[in-house]
Amino acid sequence: MFLVPEREIAGLVTAADCFTAVEKVFASMARKSAYNFPVIREAIGHADALYGFKSGFDRESLALGLKSGGFWPGNADKGLTNHQSTIFLFDADTGRCRAVVGGNLLTALRTAAASAVSIRYLARRDAEVLGMVGAGHQSAFQLRAALDQRDFKKIVGWNIEPRMLGRLDEVARERGIPFEAVELDRLGAESDVIVTITSSFHPILKASQVKAGTHLACMGTDTKGKQEVEADLVAGATVFTDEVAQAVTIGESQHAVAQGLVAEREIVELGRVINGDHPGRTSSEEITLFDGTGVGLQDLAVASAAVDLAIAKGVAIEIDF
Incomplete structure (x- = not known):
């Protein structure tokens, strides 16, 4: 079994590696070659913590495991970072634990x-202004990844605590x-692409904006x-x-579906666009x-890439388990 400690991840995996891994797994999911198991997410009644498991299996890559x-x-x-996770990978042929990876x-x-x-496949090609709603720890990762997808000329941002911008x-x-830090009305009026990355339990962005x-x-x-919206x-x-199953139960779509504004059948897997089975954006006026x-x-895909790179670079720790 291999151990890939958290401290090694930054020197192993690039944003491009993760983009490729996630793109492939979305495509595999849409082909029904990969599937996620039911999510467990619970308040444990200690330290105000939320704890859970996400797991699944991809028959194409043979990635099998869970994130805890x-x-x-x-x-x-x-x-310490508020979000804490560890990824466990298993050999799909034997069930033995193949690797434990800092997550x-x-x-x-x-x-x-x-x-x-999503930006690569759905945003307008002429998008020039990127709007960011939220400025927590994850926002910097979101911003860097988004900037790689279009030739953005300007970034506008809003956060409930402006100092974090x-x-x-x-x-x-x-x-x-x-x-530029802006109010939400201006952010919506100027932005061609908007990334929301908050922990809100109340809508921040309105349709009119x-x-x-x-x-x-x-x-x-x-x-x-x-x-968030x-x-x-x-x-x-x-x-x-x-x-789709997660979107209608724990995702942003849950509220529109519960109110009868959107039908589950109307929601499209992004993997279908990647595979060429859905056109994605169909006009310059369409909101996607x-x-x-x-x-x-997603976790299993990027962890598998990390393990392969760690073994190749000689930084994976092998133990008898």
Whole structure:
């Protein structure tokens, strides 16, 4: 069995590696060659923590395993990342544990890769202004990945605590792209692509604030009750997702579906667009929305890539288990 510690991940896996892994697994899911097992996510009644499992199997890559972890809101005071996770990979032929992989950075990278895949396939080719709603830890990963998909000329951002927008400004400076903190009305009026990455339980962005032709990647809603955008905004968009079953239960689509504004059958797997089975965006005026719920197969795909790279570079720790 191999161990790939968290400390090694940054030197092993690039954003491009994660983009390729996530793109492939979305395509495999749409071909019904890969499937996710039911998600377990629970408040444990200690340290205000949410803890759970995401798991699945891809018959094409033979990735089999699970990610275990969750959210510990008090970790920042301990010098730790609030999100903590570990990925376990198993040999699909024997069931033996193949690897244990640090999952914190990989989770951030695969989440950013998912929204980046949606931008690659669904955003208008002439998109020039990128809007960011949210400025937490994950936002910097989201911003870097999004900037790789289009020739953006400007970034605008909003956060409930404006002081945190410095994180986005720093990334913009790295890329040499102007950044401006704005109110939501202006963000929606100017942005061609909007990434939402918050932990909100109340809608932040309204349908009236988003212009025609916008692509939205809604990445923060992964739990029952969470909500980043108005249900009417979801209803007015063509909705794509990583997995329909999760989108309608714990994703951004849950509210529009519950209110009867969107039917489950109307939501499209992004993998179908990747495979050429769905046209994706059909006009420059269409609003497209990617409901990124985060599926276990994404974690297994990027972890598998990390293990292969760690073995090749001689940094994987092999133990008899």
